[in-house]
Amino acid sequence: DQQVKQNSPxxxxxxxxxxxxxxxxxxxxxxxxxxxxxxxxxxxxxxxSISSIKDKNEDGRFTxxxxxSAKHLSLHIVPSQPGDSAVYFCAASGLDNDMRFGAGTRLTxxx
Amino acid sequence: xxxxxxxxxxxxxxxxxxxxxxxxxxxxxxxxxxYRQLPEEGLKFMVYLQKENIIDESGxxxxxxxxxxxxxxxxxxxxxxxxRGDSAAYFCASSPGSGRTNEQYFGPGTRLTxx
Numbered sequence: 001d002q003q004v005k006q007n008s009p010x011x012x013x014x015x016x017x018x019x020x021x022x023x024x025x026x027x028x029x030x031x032x033x034x035x036x037x038x039x040x041x042x043x044x045x046x047x048x049s050i051s052s053i054k055d056k057n058e059d060g061r062f063t064x065x066x067x068x069s070a071k072h073l074s075l076h077i078v079p080s081q082p083g084d085s086a087v088y089f090c091a092a093s094g095l096d097n098d099m100r101f102g103a104g105t106r107l108t109x110x111x
Numbered sequence: 112x113x114x115x116x117x118x119x120x121x122x123x124x125x126x127x128x129x130x131x132x133x134x135x136x137x138x139x140x141x142x143x144x145x146y147r148q149l150p151e152e153g154l155k156f157m158v159y160l161q162k163e164n165i166i167d168e169s170g171x172x173x174x175x176x177x178x179x180x181x182x183x184x185x186x187x188x189x190x191x192x193x194x195r196g197d198s199a200a201y202f203c204a205s206s207p208g209s210g211r212t213n214e215q216y217f218g219p220g221t222r223l224t225x226x
Contacts, residue, residue, distance in 0.1 A: 006153070034214065036217075041219070041220075042219055042220075043115070043117075043202050043204075043217030043218050043219050043220050044154070044202070044217045045217065046214040046215070046216070049214065089153060089154060098156055098159060098167055098169070099144070099156065099215065100156060101146070101153050101154040101155070101156070102153050103152055103153035104153045104154075
């Protein structure tokens with residue numbers, strides 16, 4: 001069962017523009033959401049998180065939006081930079097503390 | 112402060128052999144998680160352990176796979192009688208606590224190839 005879905009396997013944007021990565025979840029018990037970034041041959045690294053009591057969390061160029069009614073969250077990167085090119089994983093956890101990951105979206109930022 | 116360490120980074124096994132993957136969590140972290148990433152797929156949760164205890168192994172295949180996190184030493188993910196379908200990247204993560212707001216820190220992964 002895929003409780004966390006990232007329906008876009010890849011995304012390409014121009015440097016300086018906004019990157020929007022989307023994530024949907026099915027389990028209404030999830031109440032904490034995270035984004036991880038992964039470069040080739042490395043482990044994922046934590047990027048930003050949001051609790052279900054919020055609908056937005058911002059950290060520099062990265063903003064995560066949460067729409068609980070739609071069970072949808074998104075990561076906005078603005079302005080996008082070539083160094084942002086990586087695979088981005090959305091993750092969600094609930095009371096059981098287990099984290100469930102999406103399949104990832106490969107972002108390519110073109111100079 | 113060393114991060115999560117995994118070894119080996121690459122492991123080649125023939126079908127039927129055993130694979131042992133090791134994970135040393137970050138200093139001060141007592142919670143370890145194992146994930147598997149199949150080619151072109153996302154991270155799939157396998158097992159969550161604390162020292163000497165398996166907390167959740169709902170993502171572990173029922174046969175051939177086992178995990179431990181002894182009082183001393185690294186966490187071990189063991190795969191017996193490997194098959195080609197076990198070829199994947201196996202990531203370990205650790206966290207300082209069990210609360211779900213504790214972000215997990217990932218190791219670099221072990222890439223297992225079964226020939």
